[in-house]
Amino acid sequence: MTFDRETLAHKEWLGMLQPVGLIVSSLALTKHQAVLDRSGVIELQSKLQEIVSTAAIPGQIDQGIAYIPDFPTFAQEILKWQPEDLVGAENQPPIPKELELFLSDYRETLKPTYAIPQVGAIRESSLQSYLMLIQILPTGLLLDKVD
Secondary structure: OOOOHHHHHHHHHHHHHOOOOOOOOHHHHHHOOOOOOOOOHHHHHHHHHHHOEOOOOOOOOOOOOOEOOOHHHHHHHOOOOOHHHOEOOOOOOOOOHHHOEEEOOOOEEEOOOEEEEOOOOOOOOOHHHEEEEEOOOOOOOOOOOOO
């Protein structure tokens, strides 16, 4: 059996996904000429290392945990989003109040920090105008801690 670099690459990422019930095989992907674009991976990894911080988080025992201290920079540099793709970011429109949700059981209001508008959508307050809402939480927040 000959060594096929593309088949090996497909097996590698399919293994990372650990799919359940997936009906795609590495051979099928290779046969249909699906190619993983690995160009620029090293450059992307270098950019990510510049953006990610491993500084100690106040009040945490573990040090060296990677986190993203500046989401807009991550979105633009790594995800290649445009500044206008991040409603609520600096120099962008504010988040509409209609996107906030009060949770009566928890007596808490969920407020997105950023909203991702649909491409070509008219900027309005309805949820249908947005693809994603993002809430930035304090670094080191223990999500399982009960108040």
